[in-house]
Amino acid sequence: MDISLVIPLLNEEESLPELSAWIEKVMLENNYSYEIIFVDDGSTDHSWCVIEQLRSKNQNIKGIKFQRNYGKSAGLNEGFRAAQGDVIITMDADLQDSPDEIPELRRMVIEEGYDLVSGWKKKRYDNKLTKNLPSKIFNAAARQMSKIKLHDFNCGLKSYSRKVVKSIEVYGDMHRYVPVLAKWSGFKKIGEKVVEHRPRKYGVSKFGWTRFINGFLDLMTIFFMGKFGKRPMHFFGLWGTFFFLIGFGFSVYLVISKIALNTPLTNNPGFYMAMTAAIIGIQLFMAGFIGELVARNAVGRNSYLIEKKEGL
Numbered sequence: 001m002d003i004s005l006v007i008p009l010l011n012e013e014e015s016l017p018e019l020s021a022w023i024e025k026v027m028l029e030n031n032y033s034y035e036i037i038f039v040d041d042g043s044t045d046h047s048w049c050v051i052e053q054l055r056s057k058n059q060n061i062k063g064i065k066f067q068r069n070y071g072k073s074a075g076l077n078e079g080f081r082a083a084q085g086d087v088i089i090t091m092d093a094d095l096q097d098s099p100d101e102i103p104e105l106r107r108m109v110i111e112e113g114y115d116l117v118s119g120w121k122k123k124r125y126d127n128k129l130t131k132n133l134p135s136k137i138f139n140a141a142a143r144q145m146s147k148i149k150l151h152d153f154n155c156g157l158k159s160y161s162r163k164v165v166k167s168i169e170v171y172g173d174m175h176r177y178v179p180v181l182a183k184w185s186g187f188k189k190i191g192e193k194v195v196e197h198r199p200r201k202y203g204v205s206k207f208g209w210t211r212f213i214n215g216f217l218d219l220m221t222i223f224f225m226g227k228f229g230k231r232p233m234h235f236f237g238l239w240g241t242f243f244f245l246i247g248f249g250f251s252v253y254l255v256i257s258k259i260a261l262n263t264p265l266t267n268n269p270g271f272y273m274a275m276t277a278a279i280i281g282i283q284l285f286m287a288g289f290i291g292e293l294v295a296r297n298a299v300g301r302n303s304y305l306i307e308k309k310e311g312l
């Protein structure tokens with residue numbers, strides 16, 4: 001199969017018929033064998049009925065319905081597991097992404113050998129202040145932390161080669177940073193293509209202002225996991241030791257000077273600071289130790305992607 005389209009959706013009943021008709025047209029024009037996997041992320045409108053109706057007319061349309069709303073990442077993850085195509089293309093269901101971009105996105109993966117091609121909504125049709133500006137800041141930060149040169153990490157329109165989607169797991173709210181997950185798995189050829197972005201035609205955006213808080217926290221996770229995920233002790237142990245030594249050293253000094261010179265101890269603010277530092281140090285050290293124990297038991301601790309083997 002040439003292409004699997006993975007489309008997560010939450011309450012997008014009005015958009016679905018138009019979207020699938022448009023995709024079918026593009027597929028037919030290019031003579032692709034394809035499947036459209038709609039992942040209904042716990043919609044409370046008639047989205048699932050619409051998907052069933054669409055499927056009764058076109059067997060290439062498939063659907064997964066979640067029992068409740070799990071989030072876009074979960075939708076993508078399930079879609080990725082089910083996908084059978086050589087190239088997997090994700091897009092939003094709200095008609096903000098144009099299916100006309102599909103042939104070029106596929107070509108870049110097949111012919112130019114990209115592992116992942118991310119759309120870049122260079123000209124956006126969203127609210128300027130609440131979305132465009134924060135998104136610029138986020139992308140700059142994500143670029144810095146991940147060292148992946150993309151302008152638009154969170155674009156819903158992306159294409160992947162099959163081996164990428166089969167080896168990454170999109171969890172939590174990490175749909176914003178799928179390129180980073182791909183990079184962690186060892187996929188280096190990550191490119192981007194300027195794509196047409198369109199205003200939302202029906203319904204409303206499904207992410208409120210909490211997107212900024214969550215996006216920021218996930219960015220922190222990415223930064224930390226990328227650097228210390230496999231060796232938490234190198235972070236916590238270092239700072240733990242640092243604080244402990246300062247606190248302990250200073251306490252010893254204060255106690256000795258109390259004994260030798262009878263300087264005040266308990267009514268000296270330095271004494272309490274030293275004690276606090278020693279306690280923080282021990283706390284950090286223990287966090288690192290527990291982190292190491294967790295990392296040691298992680299399911300993926302020894303799963304490597306092997307590119308080639310010889311004689312084995």
Ligand code: UDP
Pocket residue numbers: 008009010011012041069070071072075091092093094096156204205206207
């Ligand atoms: N979506 C989803 N689950 C959610 C939230 C959103 O599957 O919990 C889908 C939504 O239906 C749409 C896509 O994710 O197809 C992008 O969402 P939206 O257009 O609301 O985001 P925005 O364009 O505002 O960033």
Ligand code: MG
Pocket residue numbers: 092094096200205
């Ligand atoms: Mg949208």
